[in-house]
Every structure is written in structure tokens, then in C-alpha cells.
Amino acid sequence: MTAATTASATSSVARHLRTLLPGRADLAPVRTSWRRDLLAGVTVAVVALPLALGFGISSGMGAAAGLVTAVVAGVVAAVLGGSHVQVSGPTGAMAVILAPIVAAHGTAGVVTISVMAGIVLVLAGLARLGRIVVYIPWPVIEGFTAGIAAIIFLQQVPLALDVTVTGGERPLAAALDAVGQAGLAQSGTALGVTVGVILVIELCRRLPGNVAGALVAVGLATGAAQVLHLDISRIGALPTSLPAPSLGVVDPATLAGLAGPALSVAALAAIESLLSARVAAGMAPTGRPLPDRELVGQGMASIASGVFGGMPATGAIARTAVNVRAGAQSRLAAVVHALCLALVVLVGAGLASLIPLAALAGVLIATAFRMVNVREATTLLRLGRGPALTFLVTIVCTVALDLITAVEVGIVLAGFFALRRMASTSRVEREALPGPACPGDEHISLLRLDGSLFFGAADRVLDEIADSRAWVVILRLSQVNLLDSTGAHRLMELMTQLEARGITVLIKGIRPEHHDTALRAGVLGALRHQAHLFEELPPAVEHARDHVRRELAHRPTTVDRAL
Known part of the structure; x- marks a missing residue:
């Protein structure tokens, strides 16, 4: 730790301690409101x-x-x-x-x-x-x-x-x-x-x-x-x-x-x-x-x-x-x-x-x-099952157990319902490729992930992608609001499985706040090539179409059209 960092930390502690003590500002209202x-x-x-x-x-x-x-x-x-x-x-x-x-x-x-x-x-x-x-x-x-x-x-x-x-x-x-x-x-x-x-x-x-x-x-x-x-x-x-x-x-x-x-x-x-x-x-x-x-x-x-x-x-x-x-x-x-x-x-x-x-x-x-x-x-009883049940369970725990346990149980229950609601908003949407249709587009799957990719939703969302039979899968991640370690790890496992089956995975639009999590969880490392990470959709689609054209050139008579 440098001297400047130490001095800054000391100054921050001193400011915090000053906010904890009485001061002249406490007496200011008394002059007019006594x-x-x-x-x-x-x-x-x-x-x-x-x-x-x-x-x-x-x-x-x-x-x-x-x-x-x-x-x-x-x-x-x-x-x-x-x-x-x-x-x-x-x-x-x-x-x-x-x-x-x-x-x-x-x-x-x-x-x-x-x-x-x-x-x-x-x-x-x-x-x-x-x-x-x-x-x-x-x-x-x-x-x-x-x-x-x-x-x-x-x-x-x-x-x-x-x-x-x-x-x-x-x-x-x-x-x-x-x-x-x-x-x-x-x-x-x-x-x-x-x-x-x-x-x-x-x-x-x-x-x-x-x-x-x-x-x-x-x-x-x-x-x-x-x-x-x-x-x-x-x-x-x-x-x-x-x-x-x-x-x-x-x-x-x-x-x-x-x-x-x-x-x-x-x-x-x-x-x-x-x-x-x-x-x-x-x-x-x-x-x-x-x-x-x-x-x-x-x-x-x-x-x-x-x-x-x-x-x-x-x-x-x-x-x-x-x-x-x-x-x-x-x-x-x-x-x-x-x-x-x-x-x-x-x-x-x-x-x-x-x-x-x-x-x-x-x-x-x-x-x-x-x-x-x-x-x-x-109002709470009318808001839905989650708030109503949390309210009633907290009352019962307060009376039957003790106050601190009631708060703990209530917070856990409220968190469970909040996570379940958050998970319900997470989904995978199949999108049409932009621009005029090209030969081989049926072998490209453009998938947009919406909502939160976290431990409560990762398995359900990503399982919808695992059965894909496309030659190229483009994952649009720009609409993912939350990416936790579990979601990133499951995404890495999915990408590894698809690549092992010969399916090329392209990623478009990882948010800056998710980049470190994706990097540390191995998401970026699971890409076949770092050129498969894109900021914009058109280059990703063009890369996918080039890949399909090359595949069609090598196997023109054996085409699996199932997606």
C-alpha cells in the first residue's frame, strides 16, 4: 500500500468518525424552534x-x-x-x-x-x-x-x-x-x-x-x-x-x-x-x-x-x-x-x-x-402469493418463534419469491437473420437471451439451446441484465458441448459489466477463436454465413436441415 493510499484511507476514516459525533449543526434548529x-x-x-x-x-x-x-x-x-x-x-x-x-x-x-x-x-x-x-x-x-x-x-x-x-x-x-x-x-x-x-x-x-x-x-x-x-x-x-x-x-x-x-x-x-x-x-x-x-x-x-x-x-x-x-x-x-x-x-x-x-x-x-x-x-394480501405469504409467515414466526428468526425467515422467503420472479422473466428467443435471405441460412440459429442468467434460471434457459442442430449458433447476450458465476459457468459448459458436436458458437454483445465474470468463468475461452466474439450483430451474421458457405462447399450433397 502506497503512502498516498494510506493517507486517503486515514482521511476517509477520520471523516467517518466526525459524522458519528455531535456538532454545531445539531444546535442550529434550536435557535428558531425552541x-x-x-x-x-x-x-x-x-x-x-x-x-x-x-x-x-x-x-x-x-x-x-x-x-x-x-x-x-x-x-x-x-x-x-x-x-x-x-x-x-x-x-x-x-x-x-x-x-x-x-x-x-x-x-x-x-x-x-x-x-x-x-x-x-x-x-x-x-x-x-x-x-x-x-x-x-x-x-x-x-x-x-x-x-x-x-x-x-x-x-x-x-x-x-x-x-x-x-x-x-x-x-x-x-x-x-x-x-x-x-x-x-x-x-x-x-x-x-x-x-x-x-x-x-x-x-x-x-x-x-x-x-x-x-x-x-x-x-x-x-x-x-x-x-x-x-x-x-x-x-x-x-x-x-x-x-x-x-x-x-x-x-x-x-x-x-x-x-x-x-x-x-x-x-x-x-x-x-x-x-x-x-x-x-x-x-x-x-x-x-x-x-x-x-x-x-x-x-x-x-x-x-x-x-x-x-x-x-x-x-x-x-x-x-x-x-x-x-x-x-x-x-x-x-x-x-x-x-x-x-x-x-x-x-x-x-x-x-x-x-x-x-x-x-x-x-x-x-x-x-x-x-x-x-x-x-x-394491499400486501392483494399483491400476489409471494408478498402475501411472506407477510403471513413473518407474522406466524414472530408469534410462534422469535423476532430475529421471523426477520430471517421473512427475508429468505422474500428473496426466494424475488428470485423466482426474476427467473420467470429469463428466456431464449429465436430471431430471424437480418437482411435478405441467403442460401444456408437454415443452418444458422440466432438466439437472443433475455433477462437474468443466474443460478435460479441458468439451467432452464440454457437447456433450450443445448438441443440445437444448427451448424452455427449466434448467442446475443446484450439483453442479459444479470450474469452471475453460476450462469457464466453453465454458459461455458453449453458452449463446450456445442463446439464438441461440431457446432460453431458466436457471441454478440457481452455487456462491459459482465466481461470479467465471463472471462474468469471460461466463457471466452470456450470460443473456438477469439474472432468469434462480436460487438455488433451484422459482422456476426456475415461471419456465420461465410462459415456455412464453406461447409456447403465441402458437403454439398449431405445437408441436415434440422435446426
Whole structure:
């Protein structure tokens, strides 16, 4: 490596590192938008409070962990993340993936996983992996989201019925177990609170203005439970201050066993945060998000959350959308949201401890319903068997298996259907020779290959050529859009077989981007002579006709006219 190359690489790394750090540009919008940002931050905090408590409980970490995560991770991600208007904190998807981890490793294990996953995200940002989200197909994203919504709903069934179930059960099994244990008196009261909260939230959604339906519903449910002395489960004691940072719970001996869950958490955090940032960019004219910086910011947020005893955090699409609709233009709004929640910890923990768990179940069930975009789901089901099956299989895998497996299966399935569709467009077309007909033209086969010549289509396409009985075969490759190593290798084998049978193969129009692949796979070497490679069709046809004329001169009485 030359000195110039080394210097260029060093400069590129330095530029990349600068894009990952906060700068003056982050503060530029604040000068003109601080009033709107303050209002937006308060609005988001009102929406985020019941969600933070609910997702903390759903994860198994407890309401306090959800609140701590919203405060600590919310500030860190707002300052270090790659979006001006992203709001981060505990989310339904993360609660879903954490529930079995809490059952298996306890809350201390999740704290360690939060730090480990954060480190993975930071390294992913440094490695420029922020654009991975563009490789996730739309049916997978929608199926993933709908599956999460289904799990969130199932997780709330025990809370809505005020029933305790065995930890670590699959959401569907736990929901069925809760239904089996439900009693009319206790469960009926709790279920009434849940349904009431859902109805109030839906009513507030229909009112003009940005009414915080979740907070109103939870407030009414808490007040009613106190006044009527309802015997239902409550959140219980919450901390009146943020816990001191500590890494004392990290046990080095457990790190190897937690590596798998940490990678799953990191993958989910990356996918959800990058998707949320992309959605935010489409909603607000605040500039494109920086995906690598977003990974670093979310990684640092999860590390900080774990140090304070919280859970891993991600960008939250619903809260980010509220932030944008409330007029946020800068990172100040997300910071204010976190500070407002910190104020709740300091002065409102006693009141928050009285919230019925059934009320939070209602908030999360209403959230789950809104997560499913019925219009887009209907569109997917109408697009054809491939998108519909990918969407439905992703939902089933999300509910029955786990989120990361669901994404992997969905991507593989979407890729299979995409390749099959691509293969179906690949074909061989027999063409007439240009110009006036000449004696012997019946011994020339002009074949145009269309579409993609890759591993999914090479055998089917090239088998249509293998039985040719012409004396000369002209292969037009200018319409081949994709030529992979398998397609090139099969083309080389076909040419070798034809030449071995005495059939001359001419190639016309290999695209420049395919030349290296064809050369390395031996396609060009399989030609009888390098003069059999042509850029234009007329010279190739003329060469074929010369060849046939010479053949006719040598064997004028024995002519096989079968093509």
C-alpha cells in the first residue's frame, strides 16, 4: 500500500468518525424552534409515561426499569443519535424479545445484555453498517410489525384479567393459561378497567386537537380505582430518584452465555431504530438521518440505560410520530421529553404507583391495535402469493418463534419469491437473420437471451439451446441484465458441448459489466477463436454465413436441415 493510499484511507476514516459525533449543526434548529420543541417534548412525555411503565412491566423488568430507560436512553439517544426528531426509549418490540430473556437470566442478566448489545451497536456504526435496513423487504417489515402487535396484545391478557401466570411461557400459551385461571369477580373488575381505558383512548383520538388519550384514560382509571376501592393489582412502589450508575451486576462468567441474546437485542435495536429514523425523515423536513450515527447513538443509549439498571432502548416509531406532529424541529424536544419523565420520577412516583396494571394493559392493547396498518396489510394480501405469504409467515414466526428468526425467515422467503420472479422473466428467443435471405441460412440459429442468467434460471434457459442442430449458433447476450458465476459457468459448459458436436458458437454483445465474470468463468475461452466474439450483430451474421458457405462447399450433397 502506497503512502498516498494510506493517507486517503486515514482521511476517509477520520471523516467517518466526525459524522458519528455531535456538532454545531445539531444546535442550529434550536435557535428558531425552541418554543415548538419545548411544547413537543412535553406532549411526547405525556404519551410516553404510560407506555414506558407498561413496556417495563411487559418485559418482566418492572415499571421502574421502563421509566429509567425512557429517561436515560431518551437523553443519550437524542444527543448522540442520527436523527433530529427521533424519540427513543422502551418499546413493544424490545419488551417482547426481553420477556423470555428475563425469565431465563433474570433482570441482572438483561442489564448486562443491555451493555453488551450497546457495544455491538457502536461497533456496527463504526463499521458503517447503518444501511442494513434497506435490505429488509416491505412484506417482512409489515409482518414483523403485525406480529409484534399480536404478541403485545397476548402479553396483556394476564394483566387485563388480573391473573398471575408462569414466567417464561410463550405469549399465546400464557394468554390461554390466564383465560383458564380467570375468575368472574376479580377478573371481571380488571377487564372492565382495561376495556374502559381502551374506549377512552379511542374517544380521545376522535376529539379535535392533540389530546393525550392514554394519559387521560390512565388518570381516570386510577381515580376510579381509588374512589371505588377496587381490589385490583397496582404498579406498586416506584423509585423517587434515578438509581446510581453501576456495573457491579456484570458477572464476567456469564458473558459467553449472554452473547446470543445480546446479538438478538442489538439486531432488533438496529432494525427498529433505523426504521423509525427513516419514517421520521419522511414526516419532517429536518434533513436525512445519519444511519451509522444512529447506531452509535442507540448503542450508547443502551449502554447508559444498562449502567443505570434499565433495559435496552430503541427508536420508538409511535412516540417519534407524535413528536413530529407536535412540531418538533430539533433534538431539544426529545431531551425535554426525557427530562419531563425524570420529573415524574422525582415528584410523581407516589401517584404513579397507584396506577392499576389493568389500565396499562388497556393502553398497550390500544397501542397494539394502532400498530397494524390495515390498509397496507390489505394491499400486501392483494399483491400476489409471494408478498402475501411472506407477510403471513413473518407474522406466524414472530408469534410462534422469535423476532430475529421471523426477520430471517421473512427475508429468505422474500428473496426466494424475488428470485423466482426474476427467473420467470429469463428466456431464449429465436430471431430471424437480418437482411435478405441467403442460401444456408437454415443452418444458422440466432438466439437472443433475455433477462437474468443466474443460478435460479441458468439451467432452464440454457437447456433450450443445448438441443440445437444448427451448424452455427449466434448467442446475443446484450439483453442479459444479470450474469452471475453460476450462469457464466453453465454458459461455458453449453458452449463446450456445442463446439464438441461440431457446432460453431458466436457471441454478440457481452455487456462491459459482465466481461470479467465471463472471462474468469471460461466463457471466452470456450470460443473456438477469439474472432468469434462480436460487438455488433451484422459482422456476426456475415461471419456465420461465410462459415456455412464453406461447409456447403465441402458437403454439398449431405445437408441436415434440422435446426
